[in-house]
Amino acid sequence: MSSLSARACGIDFGTSNSTAGWLRPDANTLLTLEDGKVTLPSVVFFNVEEDATCFGRQALAEYLDGYEGRLMRSLKSLLGSSLIDGQTEVAGRALPFRELLQHFIGEIKRRAELSAGRSFDTAVFGRPVHFVDDNPAADARAEATLAETAHAVGFREVSFQFEPIAAAFHYEQSITREELVLIADIGGGTSDFSLVRLSPERAKLNDRRDDLLSNAGVHIGGTDFDKYLSLAGIMPLLGYKSRLKNNAEVPSSYFFNLATWHTINFNYNRKIWSELxxxxxxxxxxxxxxxxxxxxxxREGHWLALRVEEAKIALSDAASATLQLDRIKEGLTHVIDRDTFESATAQLVDDVEFTVAELLRDANLARQDIDTVFFTGGSSGIPMLRQRIAAQLPQARPVEGDLFGSIGAGLAVEAMRRYGPMAG
Structure with missing residues (x-):
């Protein structure tokens, strides 16, 4: 590690959690962003009763405590979608989604500077391999929107690095010999993969283009697993797929909105209430x-989505999860088993597996040439997903990184490489 502190920081704006990294001597790379923790859940709560805006764990706590207001989560999902030019209503006024992004990214910057004891005007932001699948123009607009947002909150100079490459640079700090590594970054919104040649000697090079052998990504992440688990395991309790008198199904849009983090609030308006x-x-x-x-x-949609997310996490280790759903109906408990989860999300896993298979074909490498699979991202703990990725490379050594911190730490490494140390 350099004996000097970096001029720039790294920002991992994640679908579920965000981090900020700064390379400096004899100190942790990741900066603390909330209550001594390095992660800040990507959540904003507009507390109408207190006329206040809060973020992260505090936002979730105030929402769950029953304060009146508007909770927004999975903000990154707005990038590359048609929603980005829309707005939502908060306390009777229209809030553009672009302004919402500025609220949150500005808060990451403020907290990072508070933790570092200095200001940052330069940053390397992480980005998924694809913000939008199979649409380069929309993907470019998504990156441009993130850059515009960063400039709007006070970053003078901004550049980007693919999130799995950042994770690779973090992992490279720990190895003692050359390795050919598949980086598997399964986050809240995307699954991104990179094949990278890493070594202590290569880590000293400024230009690493020759070491990046192939990249691939698909717009599938933890929030998609939440959605399909909710549709299979919870929404039938609310009438999903039940029938009307004419034998048609109850319209599915209400249930899909409730099962999708960034559209839950769409159900909370007079028009929808009248339709219902x-x-x-x-x-x-x-x-x-x-x-x-x-x-x-x-307005219990986010509370219900949190229960589904808890069940998903529990099913990583247990055969079943019991949900207490008393806010839906007094005394209601409901058991979801892992078979239900795996059946509901089988197509998602197939699509991720196909993405990895294509990556390996594009790289024109034999599977036995891969030394290591490095897992990062909070959703890489989903057992079926991890098993199917590892099965494609049976001779590779599986390594688990810091599921929530590898990218932010790697972006800090890249920030030092690109922008150098602080003057003086």
Missing amino acids: QEVYRDALDKDRLDCLLRVIER
Whole structure:
């Protein structure tokens, strides 16, 4: 490590969690962002009762404590989507989604500077291999939006690095010999993969283009696993796939919005409430529709999504998870087993596995040539996903990185490489 501190920082703006890294002598690379922790959950809560905006764990705590307001999560999912030019309502006023992004990224910057004891005007931001699948123009717009947001909150100079490459640079700090590594970064919003040649000697080079053998990514991450687990395991309790008197299904859009982090708030308006009254009149199973109406009327969608996320995490280690759903219906508990989870998300896993297979073909390497699979990203702990990736490289050594910190730490390494140490 250099005996000087870096001029620039690294920012990992994640779908579920964000980190900031700064390379300096004899200190942790990751900066503390909330209550001594290096991660800041990517959550904003506009507390109407207190007329205050809060972030991260505090945002979730105030929402769950029952304060009236608007919770926003999975903000990164706005990048590259048509929603970015839209707005939401907060305390009776329109809040553009671009302004919402500025709120959060500005808060990362403020907290990083507070932790570092200095200001930052230069940063390397992480980005997924694809913000948007199979649409280069939309992908470029997403990166441009993130750059514009960073400039708007006070970063003078901004550049980007693929998130799995950043994770590779972090892993490279720990190895003693050359390795050919598949970086598997399974985050909240995307699954990104890179094949990289790493070694202590190569780490000293400024130009690493020859060491990057192949990149691939797909817009599938932990929030997608949440969504399909919710649709399979929870939404039927609220009337998903139940019937109307004409034998048609209850419209699925209400359930899809509730099961998707960044669209939960779409159900909270007068038009939807009026539609649901008509649906309810024609519903054959009014008991279950009562549960849906209760969730929407009381704005419990994010509370329910958090319960689903907890079940997903529990199912990484256990065969089943029991959810306490008393806010839906008094005394209601519900058990979800791993078979339900794996069946609901099988297509997602297939798509990720196909992406890895294509990456290996594009690199024109034999599978036995890969020395290591380096797993990072909070969703890389999903057992079926990890097993299917590892099965493609049975001779490679699996290594688990810091699931939430590898990218931010690697971006800090890249920030020093690109922008050098502080003057003086």
